[in-house]
Amino acid sequence: MRADYSRVRAATELLVAGLPGEDLVVQSMPDASPAKWHLAHTTWFFETFVLGPAQADYRPFHPAFASLYNSYYESVGPQFARPRRGLLSRPTLAEVAQYRAHVDAAMAALLARGGPPWLGERVRLGLEHEQQHQELILMDLAHLFAQNPLQPALRADAAAPSSREAPPLRWCPGPTGVREVGHAGDGFHFDNEGPRHQTLLRPYAFASRCTTNGEYAEFVADGGYRRSALWLSDGWALAQAEGWTAPLYWYMSEGTAYEMTLGGPRPLDPHAPVVHVSHYEADAFARWAGARLPTEFEWEAMAEGVAVAGNFVESGRLHPTAADPPPPGRAAPTQLFGDVWEWTASAYLPYPGYRPPEGALGEYNGKFMSNQMVLRGGSCASPRDHLRASYRNFFPPRARWPFTGIRLTKDA
Amino acid sequence: MRADYSRVRAATELLVAGLPGEDLVVQSMPDASPAKWHLAHTTWFFETFVLGPAQADYRPFHPAFASLYNSYYESVGPQFARPRRGLLSRPTLAEVAQYRAHVDAAMAALLARGGPPWLGERVRLGLEHEQQHQELILMDLAHLFAQNPLQPALRADAAAPSSREAPPLRWCPGPTGVREVGHAGDGFHFDNEGPRHQTLLRPYAFASRCTTNGEYAEFVADGGYRRSALWLSDGWALAQAEGWTAPLYWYMSEGTAYEMTLGGPRPLDPHAPVVHVSHYEADAFARWAGARLPTEFEWEAMAEGVAVAGNFVESGRLHPTAADPPPPGRAAPTQLFGDVWEWTASAYLPYPGYRPPEGALGEYNGKFMSNQMVLRGGSCASPRDHLRASYRNFFPPRARWPFTGIRLTKDA
Amino acid sequence: MRADYSRVRAATELLVAGLPGEDLVVQSMPDASPAKWHLAHTTWFFETFVLGPAQADYRPFHPAFASLYNSYYESVGPQFARPRRGLLSRPTLAEVAQYRAHVDAAMAALLARGGPPWLGERVRLGLEHEQQHQELILMDLAHLFAQNPLQPALRADAAAPSSREAPPLRWCPGPTGVREVGHAGDGFHFDNEGPRHQTLLRPYAFASRCTTNGEYAEFVADGGYRRSALWLSDGWALAQAEGWTAPLYWYMSEGTAYEMTLGGPRPLDPHAPVVHVSHYEADAFARWAGARLPTEFEWEAMAEGVAVAGNFVESGRLHPTAADPPPPGRAAPTQLFGDVWEWTASAYLPYPGYRPPEGALGEYNGKFMSNQMVLRGGSCASPRDHLRASYRNFFPPRARWPFTGIRLTKDA
Amino acid sequence: MRADYSRVRAATELLVAGLPGEDLVVQSMPDASPAKWHLAHTTWFFETFVLGPAQADYRPFHPAFASLYNSYYESVGPQFARPRRGLLSRPTLAEVAQYRAHVDAAMAALLARGGPPWLGERVRLGLEHEQQHQELILMDLAHLFAQNPLQPALRADAAAPSSREAPPLRWCPGPTGVREVGHAGDGFHFDNEGPRHQTLLRPYAFASRCTTNGEYAEFVADGGYRRSALWLSDGWALAQAEGWTAPLYWYMSEGTAYEMTLGGPRPLDPHAPVVHVSHYEADAFARWAGARLPTEFEWEAMAEGVAVAGNFVESGRLHPTAADPPPPGRAAPTQLFGDVWEWTASAYLPYPGYRPPEGALGEYNGKFMSNQMVLRGGSCASPRDHLRASYRNFFPPRARWPFTGIRLTKDA
Numbered sequence A, B, C, D: 001m002r003a004d005y006s007r008v009r010a011a012t013e014l015l016v017a018g019l020p021g022e023d024l025v026v027q028s029m030p031d032a033s034p035a036k037w038h039l040a041h042t043t044w045f046f047e048t049f050v051l052g053p054a055q056a057d058y059r060p061f062h063p064a065f066a067s068l069y070n071s072y073y074e075s076v077g078p079q080f081a082r083p084r085r086g087l088l089s090r091p092t093l094a095e096v097a098q099y100r101a102h103v104d105a106a107m108a109a110l111l112a113r114g115g116p117p118w119l120g121e122r123v124r125l126g127l128e129h130e131q132q133h134q135e136l137i138l139m140d141l142a143h144l145f146a147q148n149p150l151q152p153a154l155r156a157d158a159a160a161p162s163s164r165e166a167p168p169l170r171w172c173p174g175p176t177g178v179r180e181v182g183h184a185g186d187g188f189h190f191d192n193e194g195p196r197h198q199t200l201l202r203p204y205a206f207a208s209r210c211t212t213n214g215e216y217a218e219f220v221a222d223g224g225y226r227r228s229a230l231w232l233s234d235g236w237a238l239a240q241a242e243g244w245t246a247p248l249y250w251y252m253s254e255g256t257a258y259e260m261t262l263g264g265p266r267p268l269d270p271h272a273p274v275v276h277v278s279h280y281e282a283d284a285f286a287r288w289a290g291a292r293l294p295t296e297f298e299w300e301a302m303a304e305g306v307a308v309a310g311n312f313v314e315s316g317r318l319h320p321t322a323a324d325p326p327p328p329g330r331a332a333p334t335q336l337f338g339d340v341w342e343w344t345a346s347a348y349l350p351y352p353g354y355r356p357p358e359g360a361l362g363e364y365n366g367k368f369m370s371n372q373m374v375l376r377g378g379s380c381a382s383p384r385d386h387l388r389a390s391y392r393n394f395f396p397p398r399a400r401w402p403f404t405g406i407r408l409t410k411d412a
């Protein structure tokens, strides 16, 4: 656990190492947060949910941080307003670094001497939480850079052009009948992944890989953004109001299609998975393609027992890339994990019998089960060991700035 | 069919007969429409989807109405902007009456001489559509009157004080296992009620009646609107932003609790079902009560085979009233139909294998399957013969102006 | 005074006589009010400021009207929110007519038996107030009708096409040096027209008539709405945000330029004064024309001693028309009164030594002396006997729905 | 000129020297800009208006800066949207420093070898422009710090508590009759200060010093923020909507009144001038005090011939302080320059005969002559040699974040 703690905390800092401090201070929209805030909030999490409860004489680093870095835990106390996080020029980055060091030292001491019985489980939760924020840091930086006419890159070698070709799309039959879904076993999982329960699957065929930029470009060229009949009503209204004509970071320059990436502007790779589409776009594309999005349980059934392998944050690529060739022999989908989070047709709702944990941590997942859709699989910005087949990510259907993509499915 | 046509059309007009014209012109919020608009739009529906297609030489009553009274059918053409419907002082009520008469005459002639094979089914759809707008007229008038310090009534005898007492709440066991849900048989139903399909039900207990004002008042008194831990995050944010402290039409006057009704202000009846609560409030109340909302299939399983009886628009009460005493003997829920629409825990999503109809009428239901929750049962403002066990009503979780109430459920 | 009272009150009602009630109920924007509201508010003015103070036993017609029809008098009490005036379907038009009759009867009795010394002056204020609202009724109806695709007319014969030609523009020299301005004499005037005081005029030349549609069309054709250099910064921002390309009610149809008028759509008359332009447009036009707008005192100096004659509401035309030929001999401007209110270069500020009246009527004019510009002269919708050379009308520079036009001036 | 250039440019940098970079990146509201933006924009001014026109082969530092750092010059080209300036994490502070160095080197070379005849005048304009932005940097930082619960200070010794007492208020008679106002002589002045022209002054009495916190606190205690009768209508509406109860940076803590300053939180000094009030508050206070605000010409007449002395940015205090004792003998006002900008009763409008300069610099002042009020005198954040008696500052009446205060005046 001590090694895990050090490793995960260091990984967060490594993401932004070498960036000019200016990039870590700015909030590009109310949904995003400055990287500096993420660095502090993840630290606050350990202070609030581990050090404070475990250690009677723990002295918080700064009394104001209880509120400044509380994201949304009403039962912990007031929260500095989310859309105003970017106004906090202070504490400085140096002070946030001191905050991290202070908490890391206290955590090291606590882990060395041991603590209450819940300590291990709670620290693990803190580390999984920090991994979630690692991905948020990357999403939020990508959004920030995309606002800037200078088109900065996080890393010059990210999203490097590739000559990989996407394999042809095939349809893989899914399992049917009554199936168990939800997390099984003793490993770490979030409360929202359980209870494990039965569900009923009807015959379906699952796309062998994610939808590519090339496929999505056909939808665009075929008037996909101009044909209301393809869209959910809310999606059409939003697309009109905001003038959508392509995924969030696509743009044309002198007749060539580009997309902004964490490596800066890149010519659009037709073989790479389309990324930064809303649920509305994913749904419209699927309708245009004569298919649909999978339910979260159809997805989970395909992923059960599949090793978590693919293009994750560890590759340093920080952008989706063309799928591997399919395994020889049977029709099994690839690219389930990594590259892009895959929008499902399932609203984010509690599983039967779900109860949030007691106390403030009950606010972690449960209270967001409204107006959101489930995504599965993980992305090129997710840590590999953070993912599993039962993992439920969620965003409102309008969200485009996460690394979101499309997996088609059909009734069989 | 001709009799049905006359009956339903007349019922619409009867709803507003005797009201001063002023009440029919005003739009009280973007979600509501003037009654005059409803009168015209339901007529447009027959013109657009029956008379035009069935009769090559049909002359529309007025060329501008195609757009003025198109609600949301993008494939039919442009729509006069919904939030601006209240700006249309013209056409006048008299002209709208002429419009109705013109279309009614053409419909009478068409029904008399017969038409294409789809005629009967399409007319039936138009009548069911008109019945939906009958309820909307009542909802929208109630909202309009509630904005007015003069507290007008639609009918002096509506929502008359009652001495009925609600029976004690009991818990009725629901059926379990794999069940068929969705519309069965040949009768009329909307596309979103099918296909009929199997679902898996876990053991549950269903409240014997709807939640009463008295029960809800306990929640209010217990700080229900001040305790964030009871609320979904989106609901809490909305309740704070809009300063909710009670259901939409409750208010205090000189120490007494009242609610605005279509009969004007009435002292709050503790035995009547609570009405005009959002999904967020229903969900928070259920959590406070140690229960939850039923899924739409749990609800449907309880209602299957139950006769559609209760307090509907035909009673003229136009307000929910205390539930009937339970049937002797077995534990069966009452008040399933009528009184209040019952919020479920189910997002409004397509059933497995659902496909919207071809053409513009495919926009009727399908494109709204996003960001809404399913309600079941019908209300005191619904026509009785418009309802059935498989009927799926839907509203965004923030909606309070429909006749919405609460049915509790528990895991068994 | 009794005759004046009857005449003015009847004139208000005559404006809307024959209109369908629907037109009198709707509020087309927050700045406008329903005609029904104007009918009641002008009545409230007599009740509040004459009957109540003059008659100890006066019983208000309805207790709720004190607030419902209070426009902006904070010291009288709370006000029903202005942008929500259109939600008041009740009181009905019939009830408002009763309200008017009730107050008229009480006023008749009071005027017959006499009252306190201030009675005459206060009644006169009430009548001038009512005349202001007569013009507001016409402005607000014109705005309402312009929102409607059916393009209704207030009167079929309003704004009838005319073959009058505007005389060529000439420049009339203005008086210079120290001059007295502000109201003089014993006649009625508003508080904001005084105190009479000295001002210093520099040599200037005043356009002999108002700017015509033809002249304004040249500005439009010369890119007037696309050249930022011609505009004040706030005006440019607003014009871009709202997509202005011409005066408020101009539009093109099949290659012909039209404008919406109170007589319905009319081909644009190049000889008639341009109307429904904001201060920003008037200012930009003047800059384009190598001229400027006059100060309010330059305007007043030209109008002093000029008879109040022109195209007023009494003509029934309800739209500006081409100026009369100039008087033979000396260079004197025409069209000073009537046709269009003329934007000046003067901010609406208090005259030296100005003090608002004591009491609630001190709120009539004084508190609006901020963020507004002065207009002079009166329009085709103003009653003739309501106007005079010292009259100061005022609107925010963005306002376009009054009958506003342009008078050019130059340094001499 | 070369020395001036170096001195002014260095003064800008000195303002933020020692601040953590984080403070220079953030934009706290749409009206404010990040200090980094100010540093670059003032440099862009020299590049655009001096180096480019003077030197045919001048190579701009970066092609994107033409748009990124254009504030509002439409005729120069597009402008990066003002409310989004805070999104520009790049260019970094280091790059902006390079930009400044690049332009400073080019300017030094140009000034050494000489240039076109307009060079001196244009460079002077650039330096005066930079001085304006020096004050903006301080205003914007004060606003930023005031948003932060940590209450940072720009300098620990700013706004140090003082034991100076304000002298009693006396009324100083002003000159009357026809007077010359506007800039006279050959010295630098902005276009909006001319042409010099005659105006007519009526007898008035001018407060001997600015209104103090102590005096303003009496207004607050007397219900100043709750009595609508004291306020202009727009001001009252804004104060209600935003919940104003005191000047912008006042707050109570444990029963003591404080204000946020550039030295951090300070107990309110009753002898120091009140600062950070809007025109609306200044006007309401004056009405409460039985006085009024001076016109800009009344102010200028009192200041003519008075030496520019007082509490300016050079003092390092960065906050207003109690006025000096009055000069012995005659009644002459003190504190005219420095401490706080003094709201006048004059709308910001062009002087008679005013014409903006040709070309893009015509946009500097002229296009803002709408919806703003004139302020006179300069503040504790203004450079002393930037001010003069004819200087016209201007802000919308709602502005509170500049160093704005109150000078009372009375009719004599």
Ligand SMILES: [Fe+3]
Pocket: A041, A071, A129, A133
């Ligand atoms: Fe978090």
Ligand SMILES: [Fe+3]
Pocket: B041, B071, B129, B133
């Ligand atoms: Fe409809």
Ligand SMILES: [Fe+3]
Pocket: C041, C071, C129, C133
């Ligand atoms: Fe009025």
Ligand SMILES: [Fe+3]
Pocket: D041, D071, D129, D133
């Ligand atoms: Fe500037």
